[in-house]
Amino acid sequence: MTWLEFAPVLLLAVAVLYVPGLALGLAIGARRFTLWATAPAITVAFVSIAAIVFGRLGIDWSLLTVSAAAGAVAIVAGTARQLVRRRAAKGPAPEPLFTWWTIGSLTVAALIIGVQLVIGFQRPDSISQTFDAFFHLNGIRYIVETGSASSFDIQGLVLPAGQTAFYPAGWHGVTSLVAASADVAIPAAVNAVNLAVAALVWPAGCMLLMRSLLPKSRAAIAAVGVLSAAFPAFPLWMLTFGVLYPYFLGLALLPIALALGFSLGQERVWHRRGLIFRSVLLVIALVAIAFAQPAAAFGWAAITLPLAVFRIVGAVRTQSGWRRAAGWLVLALALIVFAAAWVWFGRIGENTPWPAYTNAFIALFEAVTYGFDGRVIAIVAGVLTIVGVVDLIRRRDKLWFVAGWAMAVLLFVVAAGGPSWRLRALVTGIFYRDPPRLAALLIIVAVPMAVFGALALWRAVQRFVLPRIGVQPATARATVVAAGLLALLVVGTQSAAVWGQLALTARAYTDAEDAPILSGSERALIERIPEHVAEDAVIAGNPWTGAAFAYALTGRHMLNPHFNSYVFPQAPLINEKLNEALDDPAVCEAVREAGVTHVLDFGTYFRDSGETGVRIDGSTPFVGLKDLEEAGVAEAVDREGDAVLYRITACD
Numbered sequence: 001m002t003w004l005e006f007a008p009v010l011l012l013a014v015a016v017l018y019v020p021g022l023a024l025g026l027a028i029g030a031r032r033f034t035l036w037a038t039a040p041a042i043t044v045a046f047v048s049i050a051a052i053v054f055g056r057l058g059i060d061w062s063l064l065t066v067s068a069a070a071g072a073v074a075i076v077a078g079t080a081r082q083l084v085r086r087r088a089a090k091g092p093a094p095e096p097l098f099t100w101w102t103i104g105s106l107t108v109a110a111l112i113i114g115v116q117l118v119i120g121f122q123r124p125d126s127i128s129q130t131f132d133a134f135f136h137l138n139g140i141r142y143i144v145e146t147g148s149a150s151s152f153d154i155q156g157l158v159l160p161a162g163q164t165a166f167y168p169a170g171w172h173g174v175t176s177l178v179a180a181s182a183d184v185a186i187p188a189a190v191n192a193v194n195l196a197v198a199a200l201v202w203p204a205g206c207m208l209l210m211r212s213l214l215p216k217s218r219a220a221i222a223a224v225g226v227l228s229a230a231f232p233a234f235p236l237w238m239l240t241f242g243v244l245y246p247y248f249l250g251l252a253l254l255p256i257a258l259a260l261g262f263s264l265g266q267e268r269v270w271h272r273r274g275l276i277f278r279s280v281l282l283v284i285a286l287v288a289i290a291f292a293q294p295a296a297a298f299g300w301a302a303i304t305l306p307l308a309v310f311r312i313v314g315a316v317r318t319q320s321g322w323r324r325a326a327g328w329l330v331l332a333l334a335l336i337v338f339a340a341a342w343v344w345f346g347r348i349g350e351n352t353p354w355p356a357y358t359n360a361f362i363a364l365f366e367a368v369t370y371g372f373d374g375r376v377i378a379i380v381a382g383v384l385t386i387v388g389v390v391d392l393i394r395r396r397d398k399l400w401f402v403a404g405w406a407m408a409v410l411l412f413v414v415a416a417g418g419p420s421w422r423l424r425a426l427v428t429g430i431f432y433r434d435p436p437r438l439a440a441l442l443i444i445v446a447v448p449m450a451v452f453g454a455l456a457l458w459r460a461v462q463r464f465v466l467p468r469i470g471v472q473p474a475t476a477r478a479t480v481v482a483a484g485l486l487a488l489l490v491v492g493t494q495s496a497a498v499w500g501q502l503a504l505t506a507r508a509y510t511d512a513e514d515a516p517i518l519s520g521s522e523r524a525l526i527e528r529i530p531e532h533v534a535e536d537a538v539i540a541g542n543p544w545t546g547a548a549f550a551y552a553l554t555g556r557h558m559l560n561p562h563f564n565s566y567v568f569p570q571a572p573l574i575n576e577k578l579n580e581a582l583d584d585p586a587v588c589e590a591v592r593e594a595g596v597t598h599v600l601d602f603g604t605y606f607r608d609s610g611e612t613g614v615r616i617d618g619s620t621p622f623v624g625l626k627d628l629e630e631a632g633v634a635e636a637v638d639r640e641g642d643a644v645l646y647r648i649t650a651c652d
Contacts, residue, residue: 006124009182013192016177020070027078037208040201041256041288048170048291055150063181105225109203112229120505125188128243129516129609137552138561143176158565170291171246186552197252198235203228205255212259223454230381230493232501234443240505241436250289250296257285265307298430299441306403346429354434363417367409372439378497388453405445412438508609516609518546521641526550541600544618570594578624579631581650588651599646
């Protein structure tokens with residue numbers, strides 16, 4: 001597939017992300033830039049809930065049914081809103097305009113991030129060479145095949161029939177609509193959605209967040225577009241490491257929820273117009289984030305906590321007597337409940353293998369320079385961040401935001417350099433004690449903090465530099481100077497740090513013969529499988545070596561669609577003893593019961609391009625799938641390089 005052929009798929013992904021949200025947002029009263037920025041969150045929330053409802057009612061999951069449902073809900077919501085407005089004395093508060101500054105800044109961000117990902121993906125239908133990609137791509141195939149994108153059904157990909165488990169499937173629900181409607185390979189649909197989220201959803205969310213912090217600053221609007229593309233840890237790293245597609249979506253939506261939360265938290269007169277409307281939008285955004293990846297919602301809570309405490313403390317101090325004592329008691333109880341919930345939900349990360357890799361002091365240095373895990377530091381982004389922190393503290397302005405930024409720094413420092421396993425589990429268990437996840441979370445608040453730094457430097461230029469060169473502020477010549485500095489900011493931020501991460505991303509999406517998991521030859525062989533294997537047949541293969549991708553790419557069922565798969569009870573016996581089929585009758589009995597007819601042999605080499613550093617034994621559980629031809633139990637029907645497709649002959 002060429003990039004030109006990919007363009008319609010990308011446009012479809014944009015339509016799927018935006019059209020339902022625009023219709024529903026318009027119905028509930030969102031307008032102008034707020035409507036555009038929040039539309040993807042509304043879409044993800046609606047798609048996630050609709051998928052569960054459709055699954056319960058047995059409605060087929062398709063773009064047509066989802067569009068019809070979104071249209072119906074929009075009509076109902078719009079009608080209800082009109083009835084409420086007739087009874088209300090005031091309508092919603094005016095919302096921010098879509099100015100040329102806004103359009104220009106978002107365009108710059110989209111172009112920079114778009115170019116980054118085109119370089120990183122290399123091909124529009126490339127596959128992430130990471131272990132989590134097995135589940136995500138095969139999950140999309142499973143949704144398309146079963147007609148259900150419910151968060152209660154998607155685990156059927158790996159669980160035995162009759163067993164269910166909840167898995168937040170917001171990303172999968174959106175991506176499956178593109179895959180089912182575009183008639184392209186699933187990897188192309190995946191890349192289209194991720195490109196749209198990174199280049200459009202993320203910068204718009206950052207701008208909405210910046211507008212909640214500095215509502216009338218054109219300089220902030222101009223700077224935030226450039227700086228949303230300046231940090232290697234997000235979105236690039238989250239499209240490389242893991243690969244954490246759902247968490248990536250959750251973080252891309254997080255600035256929207258932060259903007260709405262900050263807007264509410266900064267409200268000085270609580271009866272002002274728009275309070276209920278913004279609260280509704282905030283709930284919708286948090287639902288979307290939770291259905292993408294719940295850890296991102298906890299990240300919102302951690303970053304917003306200082307503002308909430310600031311507001312509550314301010315309210316309590318105005319009281320006296322028993323009311324003041326009751327206020328302090330309520331605040332203390334609320335903090336205890338929050339901490340208990342954080343630790344309780346964090347139990348999911350107690351047994352994860354991700355280790356600390358440095359000490360707290362180096363981790364702190366990395367947190368302000370963005371040179372995570374020994375990577376090249378982002379000098380301009382780091383300097384702007386430090387300047388922003390110092391400027392806000394010096395002016396005693398938005399100290400609660402400084403505290404929110406410090407919370408994100410603390411979480412990363414504990415994950416990367418915490419002195420004990422227990423401490424890391426308590427503080428960062430909800431993020432699986434995984435430093436890269438916390439590094440990406442930090443970027444959500446680093447972008448606006450860097451904008452504050454850029455504005456501080458611009459004020460210094462206006463005060464000390466422009467008068468010396470004979471330029472008056474707020475003139476055409478001052479605008480030219482600002483544009484030149486903005487261009488320098490683009491050049492300065494697209495530095496060695498970003499290019500170093502781009503090299504890692506490109507390696508994660510390569511199809512070279514020495515690819516970490518799935519080589520070009522192996523993929524070519526997979527794509528010819530329909531010529532040899534019947535639609536109702538099952539194929540065995542070691543999933544760690546990339547064989548599991550056959551389900552996503554061809555629709556042929558795999559005995560092992562994932563390395564943690566329990567679909568076939570016969571799988572352990574076949575995986576361990578297929579090459580002994582001539583000597584053990586139980587093996588062929590298991591083969592027939594499971595319907596296995598072929599085996600994909602990609603050797604034993606594999607390596608996660610996410611560079612996790614965790615040692616994995618991916619050979620021992622599948623030792624029975626080796627040396628099949630030598631054992632006389634199978635014959636080769638197709639080859640591509642060292643990759644072989646075998647037909648099982650011992651059980652004919």
